Amino acid sequence: MITEKFNDLFDFAKKSKIKAGDGLKEGLYPFYTSSATLSKRINVFQEDRISLIFGTGGQASVHYVDEKFSTSTDCIVANKKEDENLNEKFVYYYLSKNINILERGFKGAGLKHISKKYIQNLDIPILPIETQNEIVAILDKVNALVQKREKTIALLDELLRAQFLEMFGDPVLNPKGWKMKEISNFSESRLGKMLDKKKMLGNNLKKYLGNTNVQWFKFDFSDLKEMDFDEKDQVTFKLNEGDILMCEGGDIGRCAIWKNEMENCFFQKALHRITLDNEVMLPNYFVYNFWLLSNGGGLDMYKGGATISHLTGVNLKKMKLPIPPIEIQNQFETIYHYVQAQKESLIQSKTELEHLYNSLLQEAFKEEIEVSKEEPKKKDSLMSEIKKKDGEKVDITKLDLATYLGIPDEITSTQEKWMFDLISLDEFYQFLLKDTFKKEETFTLGDIEEKLHNFFYHGGDMDFPNASWQQIIFKFLEATPPLLEQIFEEETATVKLKLTDETFKA
16 A cells, blocks of 8 residues: 655644643533543634644544644644645544554653654555545444444433432432431342452362442453352352442442343452342342432442541441332333343444444555445445445434434433433434424524523523523534524624524434
8 A cells, every 4th residue: 555654745733822721611612632532622713624633642642623623732733735635534544543553652751742753754545535535434424323322322321310310319318208228127238258369279260250340230241350169158159130249449339230141150358249128129229329329429428448448338238228119119120121221222233333343444444445436245234234324314304302312202201301411412402493493484592592491491490501502503503514504684784593404404
């Protein structure tokens, strides 16, 4: 494959003078730092050209940006030379796939840095522009689908949390006044087997779960260790379906329900095993209580230890939890299992797409990817679907937000204010606009405030988020293609807004 030096393909923008600490939680424009993830905003922009952004300190990172943005002092911004027949995103995908190329450029004692000179001398593969464009189009589709799956999974988690609070209230405040009971009154618990290096060479080696294997709501089996468990140990530390394993240290209170994921697996002292009386409390209700307590600081008073915090068996048993009627807990179990089934399907789909994405990246830079304008041969059923239709926008003119996002009826029918848990999504605002204004109607920001004030005040029991709307309107105007357009009305000499065809696609 023919290559050219990065410096022959790109120019470098002037170095930013904005410090990383000047970034904001909210702002008009994305603000990039050396971090591999984008988490900050800012109210001024430095660039509005398609750019590649390199973080220069800490860890290797590269971003492709096609909107107005700013960076901190620890970034390098590169723009394609005017006369180069090059798709910048093709270069981005190449560097993303081969991030180790950038990692090798980080030098120095302590916090390592990469230099502009190192980036200038990178070898970049060059293919015909038509081939570059087709590779980018296919990778974009797969990447968009992965992100869509991630967003939907996160959405289902947030809606389930909101559903729990709607049904039971915050376990710290107990606003519904449920009777409180100590955990010892409706469960049995014990710590696991003490670690002993000598017993890691015995005759009855068995796999066991430790602190790092227990995540919120699930188990990580990627790094299981073994230890000798004699016959008595195997009885004492046996896991049964429905048992809850909880972290005694580290992320104290983190827990998951054992569902017989594997046979002959035991647990060590870093974990509490909790067996509930299911006539009083059900496992998913218990775990969600601890998740909310952990995130809300409700476990702090139960932590012990002079140097390292931990949750002792004594303190665990003394903890009190609200006890709602078992019938309501059963309703939540039903909703939980329905949502979890949807999540598992999405997770499996996301995993398949990620494998496909990595495979395509590998093939693209070996010139093996199918880029013919004719109907491509089937790589597999998933690839065929993606190349034909999946990932394309759909007409949402007659769709509501719940149907579009696939939100279960069990949530929308029992949680009155479910929609307001989605205000962080662009789709929330897009659906409000298309459901509030007609396609040919023109309107002002004042019209938006007037028409939607009652929606937020009466429907969500919250103030109209004027600042958020100004930011989202600006975003929709700047989108490619835009969801809104500005119209100058000569009769009133005012600038108004109008929905575009893109508003009715998602």
